[in-house]
Amino acid sequence: MALDLNFILRVLLFPGFSFILTLTLICDWIERKIKARMQNRIGPTYTGPAGSLQPLADVIKLLAKEDIIPIGTQAFLFRFSGLFAASIFMFALLFLPVDGASGVFSWSFEGDLILVLSLITVANFFLFLSGWASNNPYSAIGAARILTQFLGYDIPLFLLALAPAFLAGSLSLSEIASSQLIPFAALAPWAFILFMITLQAELEKDPFDIPHAETEIVGGYETEYSGRRLVFLKLAKDAQIILGAALAVELFLGGPYGPVFFGSSAAWYTIWFMLKLIAVIIVTEYMACVFARFRIDQVVAGNWRILLPLSVLSLAAALAIDCWFSCAVR
Amino acid sequence: MVVNKVQEILNQIHSKLADFILKVEITRYGRPIVHLKPEANREAIKCLLEAGENAGLVAITGVDAGSSISLLYHVRVSGKVITLKFNLPKETLGIKTISDFLPGADFHEREVADLLGVIFKDHPNPERLILPDNWPEGLYPLRKEVDEDKLARILNGRENLYTEEIGSAENRMVKIIIGPQHPALIEPEKFTLEVDGEIVRRVKPHIGYVHRGIEKAAEKRTYLQNIYLLERICGICNACHAACFCQTVEELLGLRVPPRAKYLRTVILELNRIHSHMLLLGHMGLEIGFETFFHYMWRDRETVMDIVEMLTGNRVLASYITIGGVRRDLNYEMIPKIKEGLENLRSKIPFYREVLEKDPTVKMRTRNVGVLTKENALKLCVVGPVARASGIKMDVRRDEPYAAYDEIPFNVITYDEGDTWARLMVRLEEINESINIIEYALDHLPSGPYGVRAPRVVPEGETIGRVEAPRGELFYYIKSNGTAYPERVKVRTPTFANILSFIKIAEGGGIADVPAIFASLDPCFSCMDR
Numbered sequence: 001m002a003l004d005l006n007f008i009l010r011v012l013l014f015p016g017f018s019f020i021l022t023l024t025l026i027c028d029w030i031e032r033k034i035k036a037r038m039q040n041r042i043g044p045t046y047t048g049p050a051g052s053l054q055p056l057a058d059v060i061k062l063l064a065k066e067d068i069i070p071i072g073t074q075a076f077l078f079r080f081s082g083l084f085a086a087s088i089f090m091f092a093l094l095f096l097p098v099d100g101a102s103g104v105f106s107w108s109f110e111g112d113l114i115l116v117l118s119l120i121t122v123a124n125f126f127l128f129l130s131g132w133a134s135n136n137p138y139s140a141i142g143a144a145r146i147l148t149q150f151l152g153y154d155i156p157l158f159l160l161a162l163a164p165a166f167l168a169g170s171l172s173l174s175e176i177a178s179s180q181l182i183p184f185a186a187l188a189p190w191a192f193i194l195f196m197i198t199l200q201a202e203l204e205k206d207p208f209d210i211p212h213a214e215t216e217i218v219g220g221y222e223t224e225y226s227g228r229r230l231v232f233l234k235l236a237k238d239a240q241i242i243l244g245a246a247l248a249v250e251l252f253l254g255g256p257y258g259p260v261f262f263g264s265s266a267a268w269y270t271i272w273f274m275l276k277l278i279a280v281i282i283v284t285e286y287m288a289c290v291f292a293r294f295r296i297d298q299v300v301a302g303n304w305r306i307l308l309p310l311s312v313l314s315l316a317a318a319l320a321i322d323c324w325f326s327c328a329v330r
Numbered sequence: 331m332v333v334n335k336v337q338e339i340l341n342q343i344h345s346k347l348a349d350f351i352l353k354v355e356i357t358r359y360g361r362p363i364v365h366l367k368p369e370a371n372r373e374a375i376k377c378l379l380e381a382g383e384n385a386g387l388v389a390i391t392g393v394d395a396g397s398s399i400s401l402l403y404h405v406r407v408s409g410k411v412i413t414l415k416f417n418l419p420k421e422t423l424g425i426k427t428i429s430d431f432l433p434g435a436d437f438h439e440r441e442v443a444d445l446l447g448v449i450f451k452d453h454p455n456p457e458r459l460i461l462p463d464n465w466p467e468g469l470y471p472l473r474k475e476v477d478e479d480k481l482a483r484i485l486n487g488r489e490n491l492y493t494e495e496i497g498s499a500e501n502r503m504v505k506i507i508i509g510p511q512h513p514a515l516i517e518p519e520k521f522t523l524e525v526d527g528e529i530v531r532r533v534k535p536h537i538g539y540v541h542r543g544i545e546k547a548a549e550k551r552t553y554l555q556n557i558y559l560l561e562r563i564c565g566i567c568n569a570c571h572a573a574c575f576c577q578t579v580e581e582l583l584g585l586r587v588p589p590r591a592k593y594l595r596t597v598i599l600e601l602n603r604i605h606s607h608m609l610l611l612g613h614m615g616l617e618i619g620f621e622t623f624f625h626y627m628w629r630d631r632e633t634v635m636d637i638v639e640m641l642t643g644n645r646v647l648a649s650y651i652t653i654g655g656v657r658r659d660l661n662y663e664m665i666p667k668i669k670e671g672l673e674n675l676r677s678k679i680p681f682y683r684e685v686l687e688k689d690p691t692v693k694m695r696t697r698n699v700g701v702l703t704k705e706n707a708l709k710l711c712v713v714g715p716v717a718r719a720s721g722i723k724m725d726v727r728r729d730e731p732y733a734a735y736d737e738i739p740f741n742v743i744t745y746d747e748g749d750t751w752a753r754l755m756v757r758l759e760e761i762n763e764s765i766n767i768i769e770y771a772l773d774h775l776p777s778g779p780y781g782v783r784a785p786r787v788v789p790e791g792e793t794i795g796r797v798e799a800p801r802g803e804l805f806y807y808i809k810s811n812g813t814a815y816p817e818r819v820k821v822r823t824p825t826f827a828n829i830l831s832f833i834k835i836a837e838g839g840g841i842a843d844v845p846a847i848f849a850s851l852d853p854c855f856s857c858m859d860r
Contacts, residue, residue, distance in 0.1 A: 039625035137506050141528075141841070206619055207691050210842070218512065292691040293619025295842040296528060 014100035015270070020090055023274070024238045028055040030278060031285055032242070038289040044181070059235070059305040063305075065227035070135065073224065082225065082232035085126035089239035096246045097174040098256055098273050099266040111171045117158055119190055120202070123236065124150050130233060131211075131221025142220025145211040145296055146204075151174065152303030153201040160198060163191040163318035164251040167325075177255025185252040188321065191314040192252045196280075200243045206297060207291035211258065218245035245280040249273065253280070304321040336410055339381045346377050355832045359581050359793045361413065368401075368416045368425050369495035372745050375403060375414065375428050378638030384724050386711035387428075388796075389822035390438040391807045392446040394474045399423060399446055404794060404805065404822075409729030411794060411805075418448065426454040434711025437830050438822075442729045445545075447471040450612055460538040460859060469661065471546055478550060506841065508540050524792060527838045533833045548819040553788060554577050556819065557652060564857035565646055566609060569602040570799035572651040572822075574806045576730055578795030581652050582788050582810050589776040592734040596771045597796070598641065598650045599733060600764040604675070605634045607715075607764075608758040611682070614754060616642035617845040618695040623685060630678050633671045640664055655781020665772050672765045680849040683846040686754055698752035700835045700847035703748055710831045713824045714802020715760065716851055718744045719752035726798035738770050750850040757852075801823055801852045823857040 012015055028053050029044065036043025044051030069075060095112050124146065165171050167187060168179040185192040201208040212220030219225075222233050241254030249255060258272035294302070340354055340362060340637035350370035356362050366374055377387040388404040388411055395417070403414040429435040429452040439450045447470040448787055451457065458465070466850045471481055504525050510518035520536040560575050561568040565771060573595055580587060587595075608631040615623030623712055633647045641660065642648035650657055677775050702712070707720035719722050727735040743759040745752035792809040802824030811817040828851050836847055 039622045041625060063524050137504055140504070141506070141525075158667075211617060289622045291620070292615070292623070292689065292695050294691065294694060294844075295840055297840060298694055 011094070016094060017090065019098070020239070021094050023233065023277075024242055025055040026052070027242055027245075027278070027281055028238050029053075031053075031281060034282055034285045035289060038286065044094060051235075053230055055238075059231055060236075062226075063228050063327045064160045064306070067227045067229070070224050072135035074133035074135075077129050078224075079229065081126045081130035082229050082236060085130065086232045086236035086239060088119050088123040088126065089154060089236055089243050091244050092116045092123070092228040093239065093246065095173060096243075097177055105234075109172065111159060113165060113171045113176065114175050116243075116247070117161060119159075121150075121154060123240070124154075124202075127221060127233075127236065130225070131223075132319055134224035136224050139284065141219050142211045142223070146221060148296055149201060149204075149210055149265045149303075150298050150300055153198050153307070155200055156194070156307045157198045157301065157313040158193055159308075159315050160195040161247070161251055163188055163315050166205065166315070166318050166322050169322075173250050173254075176181070177250045178257065179226065180254040180257070188252075188314070188318050191311075194307070194310055194314055195252060196283065196287075197247060198311075199248060200284055201303070202270045203241050203244050203284065205284055206288035207294045209288075209293055210296050210299060240288040241284075242250075242277070245277050245284070246273075248280045249276040332684050334730075335382070335408060339378070339407055339412065340364065342381055343374060343377050347374055350374070357791070357793065358627060359791070361411070361793055363413045363415055365415045365417075368418055370852040371403065371414070371416060372426050372428055372431075375405060376431065377780055378405045378412060378414070379432070384408065384527055384708065384722055385433050386708055387432060387438060387712075388419065388803070388827075389805050389807070389820065390435070390442050391818075391820040392442045392448055392472065393809055393818045393820075394446065394472065395436075396474075399448060401425065401442070401448060402807065403428075404724075404807070408555045408846070409724070409726075411730075411796065413794070424449045424451050426451050427766065429453060433709055433834075434827070434830060437826065441826075444470075446470050447473070457785075458538075460537065460541045468646055471543060476578060478543075478546065481546070484830055492496045500592045508844070514775060519858075520855075521856045523836075523841070523844065527843055528834055528842070530841060530844060532721055533836050535829065535833060537829070537855070538859055540856050541858070543720070545819055545821060545858045552786065552814045553653060553784075553816065556816065558649060560819070560821070561649060561822065561860055563649060565858070566600055566606045566800045566854060567801065567804070568647050568649075569833070570653060570797050570804050572649070573599055573733065574795045574797040574799075574804050575808075575819075576651050576653045576724060577797070578790060578806045580784070581793050581795065582791050582808060583653075583784060585782065587655055588779045588782060589734070590659075591780045593771045593775050594656045594660055594780060595651055595733040595736065596738065597660070598638070598648060598656070598766050598769075598840055600768045601634055601638050601641070601798040602648075603764045604761050605631060605638065606852075607761050608634065610849065611754060611757060614846070614849045617690065617849040620692065623692075627668050627682070633675050637668050637671050640667065646724055652781065654784035657816045658780075659780045661777070668772065669769060672768060676762065676765050679758065682758055683755075686751070687825050693751070695843075696754060696850075697747075697749060699750045699843050700839065700850065701747070701749045702835050704746075706834065707748065707831070710834060711827055712802070712831050713827045714798070714800075715753055715756045716831065717800065718742065721746040722749035724803075726796045730796055732795075732797060734771060737774070738769050750846050753850040787812070788814070801825055801854065801857075802828060806822055821860055824855045825852070829853060829858055 012018060033043040044054035047053040047057045067207065069078060095116050128143045128146045131139040131146065164176050164184045167184055168176040170176055204211055222230060223232055253276045256269035256273035258268065260268045341366060344351060344354060350367045352365040352367065354364050385405065385407045388406045391402040398419045399418045401416045401418055404411050405414065416425065425448060428437060429439055436455065441451060442448050443450055444459055445463045466484065469476065506523045506525055508521045508523060510520050512610060518539040520539065522534040523530050524532040526655045544559060548559060551559055557572050560571045562572050579583055606628050610662050612624045612627030612631065613775060615621065615627060638648055639645045641664065642650040702720050702722045707717050707722055721744055723742055723744050728742050740763050743763065745756055788810040790810055790812040795806040797804045804824055805822040807820035808816055809818040830847055832851055836844055839847065
């Protein structure tokens with residue numbers, strides 16, 4: 001295969017690795033700032049304009065720290081599970097259409113939605129392994145909690161993500177995004193609301209931040225981590241937040257598409273994408289601020305008794321709408 | 331009438347246990363003491379527990395009286411404290427335990443066993459409580475022959491007095507160790523939880539990490555110096571310790587405090603209460619993962635801190651109360667400022683009440699979590715908001731008014747639920763009551779001096795003092811020997827009385843409930859250990 005400069009640039013610069021990394025850090029800052037303002041604090045102010053470089057400074061600081069691998073850990077898993085989790089989340093992000101084209105790869109295939117959702121599952125499993133590999137009761141319980149919680153929300157997440165797929169008649173993310181003349185959030189608001197709730201659980205944000213409930217189990221699965229291993233765990237979490245929010249944008253909020261006023265459509269699409277992404281993040285942070293944390297048994301019960309039936313219903317409703325729509329069009 | 335009630339109880343015990351009673355006296359301070367033979371301790375306490383409502387053990391004080399050790403059981407009956415006194419010769423330091431029928435006596439007995447070497451026969455759990463595991467055998471710090479220097483030599487010669495315990499898994503049970511360093515605990519103390527999955531099966535407390543020997547140190551300091559020492563038992567409720575100590579010493583001195591000082595004491599004590607309750611409610615938010623609630627509460631708490639600073643010159647350790655009155659007067663210009671701050675605080679309370687009552691997640695985390703029934707609460711001898719949340723109407727401010735509480739109207743808040751939520755609501759409503767009390771006190775502030783000079787030497791005698799600290803009933807016993815130094819100062823903090831209930835209500839719950847239950851009891855280790 002000939003060396004394709006454009007392809008390399010897309011992977012490395014935009015909308016690939018560098019862009020995603022920057023977006024991750026910016027979103028981390030926005031999150032912290034919003035949370036702080038909601039809690040009547042100021043948040044980061046010192047590093048960079050309005051503290052916007054604080055997440056970068058944190059990463060650099062942690063990278064410079066001593067690398068400690070505690071005795072009794074499963075060394076290989078302990079070393080690499082954070083790295084794997086972070087890179088899988090990033091890899092999954094490459095499939096999301098950011099500037100109107102289909103992701104980093106110029107080819108988008110029928111079924112990449114399923115691939116992205118599966119990658120989320122795999123990456124979450126690596127987060128679980130990171131806790132499991134460290135020889136620490138807090139981590140063990142944190143890891144067990146990830147898995148317990150994850151079993152509950154993974155199936156609803158899948159089902160809810162299928163509703164837009166039915167409406168668009170495609171399993172390809174770029175197809176789904178581009179077929180939304182009216183955003184699916186307006187067409188099937190119940191599915192969107194449920195998706196946002198499930199996303200909150202998937203992102204381990206309050207009221208679902210059970211796997212790292214610090215007053216109960218210290219740092220949860222990341223208790224034993226420090227330095228650069230911790231950076232990758234943190235990056236994995238941040239990338240997961242972007243991925244989750246981006247999925248909501250692509251599936252329900254019309255993807256990167258929006259009005260183009262002048263100039264390049266790709267630039268406008270990127271701006272629309274980011275604005276929508278930030279809006280989703282603001283909503284998740286808002287939810288995180290106004291709730292107290294659930295208990296794990298309450299979450300599991302809620303997932304199986306309420307969320308799962310509701311997501312099946314919402315899928316059925318989406319199908320009904322789809323049928324009615326196609327009949328009406330015909 | 332009250333005296334009649336006490337007299338009635340004394341008559342009752344006299345008729346039942348006439349053979350064992352050596353003397354029944356009402357001291358010149360008006361405190362009833364029953365001198366008994368040691369073999370009758372169980373019967374005497376059972377008799378007292380049945381004699382009136384809300385009966386429970388307040389404290390067990392041991393005093394080294396030369397050839398013997400006097401053991402004083404302070405029992406609360408119908409709001410009054412009756413003291414049972416037993417003399418144990420040092421050769422045979424045995425007395426039967428009462429913690430089999432009154433589980434709340436467990437820690438009290440173990441503390442006396444640790445510090446004075448009294449053996450409680452048939453104690454269900456006769457392990458060390460306050461002293462470290464490898465403390466030398468036969469060295470009892472509160473005995474008179476053990477001086478401070480000797481203790482210092484022993485402590486300096488030994489390192490690592492605590493045995494290490496690392497979390498491990500046995501069969502299905504995982505041992506989770508909370509503390510000595512843990513994000514849920516701000517102070518060092520250790521609780522070993524044995525968990526089966528997410529369910530807590532057993533809780534084992536290890537307390538004593540911050541035992542500073544304050545009771546021993548108090549014997550080497552003058553009464554005036556002791557105010558500042560005893561205030562440092564607990565930073566949050568420091569004014570209560572000063573108030574309780576000062577009023578006990580004033581009782582020994584026969585000193586009458588001027589009315590203005592009484593009102594000013596009430597103001598600072600209630601400010602202390604608001605500050606402590608808000609601190610706890612905020613902390614509670616953090617424990618159930620509700621950070622926003624925490625930040626809001628602590629922001630509003632600053633109002634109280636500013637008022638305390640204006641009144642006393644310091645934000646936390648106020649050192650405001652002194653023997654004979656208070657240390658400085660209230661400036662009339664301060665009154666509108668204090669009222670403004672309190673008004674601001676009062677306007678926030680409906681919002682917090684709404685959050686606690688209506689928020690679904692708070693409801694899920696606190697309602698029916700860690701239920702302490704009234705029956706169990708009495709058995710475990712809990713005090714303060716914890717007892718009031720279980721439906722026990724108990725408040726020293728009402729039962730035995732001190733400072734200006736006999737002249738100020740206020741309500742005793744009780745809830746019947748006994749769960750974590752009720753314990754929070756009691757505190758929230760008490761903030762409101764405290765604001766009312768302070769405003770009433772400021773409106774009716776008498777003129778006159780704010781203190782009288784107190785003599786340095788205290789005549790011989792022994793008496794008790796009680797104050798309703800934010801966390802519950804604070805109890806002091808002081809024995810003076812006619813010099814400027816006390817013979818014995820016993821401090822029973824409310825947290826020490828409440829901590830035992832944590833073990834009982836955490837067992838059987840989930841791990842996620844442990845921090846919530848724990849915080850709702852308002853633990854404070856520095857005052858628990860002293």
